[in-house]
Amino acid sequence: MKIQTKADLEKIKERGLDSLYPKATKVSVGMATCGLSTGAGKVYEALQNGVEKVKLPIILGQTGCIGFCQKEPVVDIFEPGKPRIFYQGVTPERSMELVQRWFDNKVVEDLLLCKMEEEDWISEGVVKSYSLHHLPDGMDGTPHYHQVPFYSKQFKIALRNCGFINPELIDEYIARGGYFSLYKALSDMKPEEIIEEIKRSGLRGRGGAGFFTGNKWESCRKSKGDRKFVLCNADEGDPGAYMDRSVLEGDPHSVIEGMVIGAYAIGAHEGFVYVRDEYPLAIQKLRMAIRQAEEVGLLGENILGTGFSFHVDLFRGGGAFVCGESTALMASIEGKVGEPRAKHIHTTESGLWDKPSNLNNVETWNNVPVILARGADWYSKIGTESSKGTKVFSVVGKVNNTGLVEVPMGITLREIVYDVGGGIPDGKKFKAVQTGGPSGGCIPESLIDLPVDFDRLTEAGSMMGSGGMIVMDETTCMVDVAKYFMGFLKDESCGKCTSCREGTKRMYEILSEISEGRGKLEDLALLEELGWVTAEASLCQLGGTAPNPVLSTIRYFREEYEEHIVNKRCPAKVCRALLQYRILSDICTSCGRCAKVCPTKAIKGKQRTKKEKGEPFEINTEKCIKCGMCFEACKFEAVEVQ
Numbered sequence: 053m054k055i056q057t058k059a060d061l062e063k064i065k066e067r068g069l070d071s072l073y074p075k076a077t078k079v080s081v082g083m084a085t086c087g088l089s090t091g092a093g094k095v096y097e098a099l100q101n102g103v104e105k106v107k108l109p110i111i112l113g114q115t116g117c118i119g120f121c122q123k124e125p126v127v128d129i130f131e132p133g134k135p136r137i138f139y140q141g142v143t144p145e146r147s148m149e150l151v152q153r154w155f156d157n158k159v160v161e162d163l164l165l166c167k168m169e170e171e172d173w174i175s176e177g178v179v180k181s182y183s184l185h186h187l188p189d190g191m192d193g194t195p196h197y198h199q200v201p202f203y204s205k206q207f208k209i210a211l212r213n214c215g216f217i218n219p220e221l222i223d224e225y226i227a228r229g230g231y232f233s234l235y236k237a238l239s240d241m242k243p244e245e246i247i248e249e250i251k252r253s254g255l256r257g258r259g260g261a262g263f264f265t266g267n268k269w270e271s272c273r274k275s276k277g278d279r280k281f282v283l284c285n286a287d288e289g290d291p292g293a294y295m296d297r298s299v300l301e302g303d304p305h306s307v308i309e310g311m312v313i314g315a316y317a318i319g320a321h322e323g324f325v326y327v328r329d330e331y332p333l334a335i336q337k338l339r340m341a342i343r344q345a346e347e348v349g350l351l352g353e354n355i356l357g358t359g360f361s362f363h364v365d366l367f368r369g370g371g372a373f374v375c376g377e378s379t380a381l382m383a384s385i386e387g388k389v390g391e392p393r394a395k396h397i398h399t400t401e402s403g404l405w406d407k408p409s410n411l412n413n414v415e416t417w418n419n420v421p422v423i424l425a426r427g428a429d430w431y432s433k434i435g436t437e438s439s440k441g442t443k444v445f446s447v448v449g450k451v452n453n454t455g456l457v458e459v460p461m462g463i464t465l466r467e468i469v470y471d472v473g474g475g476i477p478d479g480k481k482f483k484a485v486q487t488g489g490p491s492g493g494c495i496p497e498s499l500i501d502l503p504v505d506f507d508r509l510t511e512a513g514s515m516m517g518s519g520g521m522i523v524m525d526e527t528t529c530m531v532d533v534a535k536y537f538m539g540f541l542k543d544e545s546c547g548k549c550t551s552c553r554e555g556t557k558r559m560y561e562i563l564s565e566i567s568e569g570r571g572k573l574e575d576l577a578l579l580e581e582l583g584w585v586t587a588e589a590s591l592c593q594l595g596g597t598a599p600n601p602v603l604s605t606i607r608y609f610r611e612e613y614e615e616h617i618v619n620k621r622c623p624a625k626v627c628r629a630l631l632q633y634r635i636l637s638d639i640c641t642s643c644g645r646c647a648k649v650c651p652t653k654a655i656k657g658k659q660r661t662k663k664e665k666g667e668p669f670e671i672n673t674e675k676c677i678k679c680g681m682c683f684e685a686c687k688f689e690a691v692e693v694q
Contacts, residue, residue: 054349056357058235061226064348068227072217073180075132077110079151081142082126082215084117084301085294085333086455091144092125098144099127099151108151116302118215120202121455123165126215129154135182138197140165159190168197174212175229175425202453205472207434209442210258210295210418211458214302219337222344225305231350233421237313238358241424246317247273250420252428254440259285259376259413260488260517261593262439262506268410272318272400275408280320282311282362283404283411285381286327286334289373290489291540293520295444296414298456300327300334303418304341308351308364310417313424315362318410322363326381329368338366373490373544376518377592378403378411380546391546392592413518415444435461439505443519445487447473450480450525457521459504466500469523480525484608488517490537490544491597493604494530513604515597529626530609531616535563537601545594552595555586559602568629571617576606625693628678632694635669635682639690642666646682646691655682 055061081087081096096114103110118126123140127150130136139150140163150160171180197203208214217224225231237246251266272280284307288296300307311323327335342364345351353361367385374380375390382404384390403409419441423431432440439461445468447457452474459468465485469475476482484494487504493514495502502508506516524533542556559582565571583599590596606613615621622630635646635655644659646669654675660666671682683691 055231056349058232058239061232061235064223064226066227068221068223068225071221072224072227073130073132074111077129077131077151077154078113079110080113080115080128080130080218082117082124083114084214084298086117086121086298087124087126088333090124094144095125095127095142095147098147102148103151106148106152108155110151113218114220115216116214116219117298117456119206119211119298119456119458120165120453122453123455126165133182134188135191136168137188137191137194138165138168139163154188157188159188159194161190164191164194166197166200166203167191167194171216172208173228174209175233175422177426178229201474202455202457202472205463205467206458207442207460208458209422209434210299210415210444211456212303212422213306214298217303219302219304220340222305222341222348225303229425230305230421231309233424234309234312234350235356236424237316238356238360243273243317243319246313246424249428250317250423253423253431254428254435254438255416255419255423255431256439256506257412258415258419258443258518260515262516265412265416268400268412269314269317271398272320272408272410275401277408279322279407280318281404281407281409282315282318282320282323283381283385283409284311284323284325284417285376285378285411285413286325286331287369287376287381288328288331288414288518289371289376289544290518290520292448292522293446293489293518295446295456295519297331297334299414299418299444300331301337304334304338305345306418306421307338307414308341308345310420311364312351312355312362313420314410314412314417316360318408320410321361322365324365324367324385324404326367326369326375326385328371330371335366335368342366372546373540374546374592374594377594380592381411382409389546391548392594394591415519436503436505438507443504443516445519445521447521447523449485449523450476450528451523452477461505462503464501464503465495468504468521469500473523476523476525480527482523483526483528484524484530486514486522486524486533486601487520488515488597488600489520490540491515491594491600492517492520493600494524494533494608495604496608498608513607514600527624527626529567529622529624530605530612531563531567531622532624532626534601534605535560535567538563538598541594541598545598549589549591549595551586551589552591552598555582555590555595556598558582559586559599563602566613566616567622567627569616569620571613573614573617575617576610576613579603579606621694628680631678631680632673633671633676633678633680633682634692634694635671636690636692637668637670639688640668641688641690642668643688644669645685645687649681649685651679651681652677
C-alpha cells in the first residue's frame with residue numbers, strides 16, 4: 053500500500069497501535085547490541101521455545117535499547133489493565149519464570165527494574181496511560197519508571213522510541229506519531245517555512261561542532277546547483293560513545309524522516325547515510341527501514357503523492373576516526389582517501405562531488421520530526437539560552453549506573469554523575485569527567501556544578517562533542533589519561549597536516565617520558581606550546597581539538613604532572629615505571645602466593661608449612677618488572693604499592 057493521504061497514515065497508525073498494545077499479553081526483549089552482548093538473543097530464544105512448548109497465549113516481540121545498558125538483558129511485559137513491567141538482568145534459565153508467574157498474577161521480585169503507568173509520546177505530545185485496576189502480587193515498593201534514579205532527570209526526545217517500539221516494524225513507528233511531521237512538511241509548509249521553524253527552535257548540530265542547524269540548511273538551500281545532497285553522519289568514532297548506534301538500532305525511521313524533511317527544505321533529491329562498518333546491527337536495521345519506507349511511498353519517487361522525490365543510500369565507512377569530519381567523510385563516499393580539505397568554500401556550497409551538501413549527524417536528524425510536530429516554541433523552552441533541547445550522553449567509566457542518558461541542556465555535571473549516574477563505586481572520590489570524546493577535555497571536581505551546554509564546556513577547556521562522557525575516580529592518573537587519548541589521536545591523524553601529524557606524535561612522546569620518570573619541568577611549557585600550535589595550524593578539527601586532553605589536564609591537574617616529574621611518583625599508582633612494590637614483613641604470613649605468580653622469580657622467602665613457621669618474603673627490585681601480579685595474589689594486603 054502506497055501512502056498518499058493523511059487518512060492512509062491513520063490506517064497504518066491504528067494497525068501499529070494494535071501491534072504496540074495488543075489485547076493479549078506481550079513480552080518484549082531489548083535486542084540492541086548492548087542487550088545481545090549480554091545474552092538477550094538467548095533469552096529471546098528461550099522465551100520462544102518455552103511459549104511454544106507450554107502453549108501460552110502471549111505475543112513475543114523485540115525492541116531497541118531502553119538506555120540502562122548496565123541492566124541488560126531487559127525484558128518488559130505488557131497486558132491491558134496492568135502496568136508495563138520492566139525486568140533487569142534476565143537470564144535464559146529464568147526467562148519463562150517471568151511469564152509463568154505473570155499468568156499467576158505475580159511478579160519475579162528480585163529481577164524487577166520498574167513499572168510504567170504511562171508513556172509520553174514526545175512527537176505528538178500524547179500520553180498513553182495504562183489502566184491500573186489489576187496490580188500483580190509482589191509489586192509493593194516497585195518504583196515507577198521516572199522514580200528510578202537513572203531515569204529520574206531524563207527527558208527523552210532523541211531516544212523517545214528506543215526500547216518501546218520494534219525497529220523492524222514501520223507500523224509501530226507510525227503509531228507513535230512517526231511520519232506525520234513529514235506529511236505536515238510536504239502538505240502544509242513551504243521549504244522556507246520549515247527552515248525558519250528549525251532556526252527558531254535553536255537546534256544545534258549534535259555531532260560536535262554545534263553549528264545552528266537552521267542556518268546551515270538555509271545556506272545550502274540558497275546555494276546554486278541542479279544537484280544537492282543531504283548526508284547523515286553515523287560514523288561515531290569516539291571510544292566509549294554509542295549514542296548514534298543505539299538510535300539506528302532502536303528507531304531508524306526517525307532519522308530517515310528527518311532527512312526527508314531536510315531534503316525537501318533544502319531542495320535535495322539524493323542522500324547518504326555514512327555508517328561505520330563496525331555497526332552491523334545498525335546497518336541491518338537501517339537497510340530494513342529504508343526498504344519499508346520505500347515500499348509504502350514515504351521514500352523514493354513521488355513521496356506522499358506530492359511530486360517530491362528523495363532517495364537514500366547507505367555507505368559503509370572503513371572506521372577511520374578522521375572520517376567523522378565533514379570533508380573527509382565526503383571524500384570517502386567519493387571513493388577517495390578519507391582526508392579533510394580546506395573549507396575556503398563551505399560544503400553547503402561545494403561538498404560531495406563539488407555539489408551543495410548538507411551534513412548533520414544522527415541525533416540532529418532525529419530531532420527534526422519532533423520540532424515540526426510540537427513546534428519551535430515548545431522545543432526552544434527546553435535547555436539554555438544558547439543550547440536548546442536535550443543531549444544524549446553515553447555515561448561510562450567509574451560510575452555506578454552506566455548507559456545512555458538523555459537530559460535537558462543546562463543540567464549540571466553533578467546531577468549527571470550523582471543523581472543519574474548514581475555516584476562513584478566503592479565509596480571512592482570523584483576526580484574528573486571527560487566530555488567530548490578523545491578530543492575533549494577533563495573537567496575537575498571543582499567544576500562539577502558546571503552546566504552542560506556547548507558554550508560552558510568550551511569555556512572550561514572541553515567540548516560537547518558527540519556526547520561521550522567518561523567519569524574518573526581517584527584511582528585515575530591524569531597523565532596516563534592524556535597519554536591514552538593522545539596515542540589514539542596520533543594513530544587516527546590522517547597525516548596531511550604537519551602540525552597535527554608531528555604535534556600529536558611529539559606530545560605523545562613527551563607524555564610517555566613523563567609517565568616513565570624521564571620528564572622535565574620544562575616539558576609542561578613545551579606541551580602547552582605544542583598544543584597551541586597544533587590547534588591553530590591544523591586543517592580540520594581533529595588537530596584543532598586534539599590538544600584538549602593535554603591542555604585541560606595540565607590546567608587543572610598540574611600538581612599531578614609535577615609529582616611525576618619531580619618526585620618520580622604516580623599518585624594514582626597507575627604508571628608502572630614509577631611504581632615500587634614491597635612486602636610488609638609484619639603482615640606477610642609466608643603463604644608464598646606472591647612468589648608462585650611472579651613471572652620473573654623476583655620474590656624469595658621461606659614458605660610456612662605445617663611443621664615450620666616460615667619467613668616473610670621479599671621482592672628483588674632489580675628483577676621486578678612491576679606487573680602487579682603479587683599485589684593481586686596477596687589475600688592479606690601484605691604487598692604495598694608506592
